[in-house]
Amino acid sequence: MILEQEDNVKKRNIVFGLLFAISLFLIGGFSLDRFGFHSDLIGIVGTLLLIVAYLGLNWAKLKSGDHRTRVATTWIIGLLIIVIILNIIEAALA
DSSP states (O other): OHHHHHHHHHHHHHHHHHHHHHHHHHHTTOEEETTEEEOOHHHHHHHHHHHHHHHHHTHHHHHHTOHHHHHHHHHHHHHHHHHHHHHHHHHHHO
């Protein structure tokens, strides 16, 4: 029984670790140039996957009410919302 739980934890960590690596690759869709900040749908999807990976890896801490993890999660989600708003403003002004 304990070995099964350890195997599930290892598999979950591997899945969320791979998801984290994929999200970093997709976040490369963001770019800065002399005209300003640009992002595309792939960058936003990468950021969403990064949040999912972070939540998955720290789910036990979030459930237990760890203050630092909640603050970090709030900051990450807030930054994603800012990126999405900037992307909408850029599309509207273009």
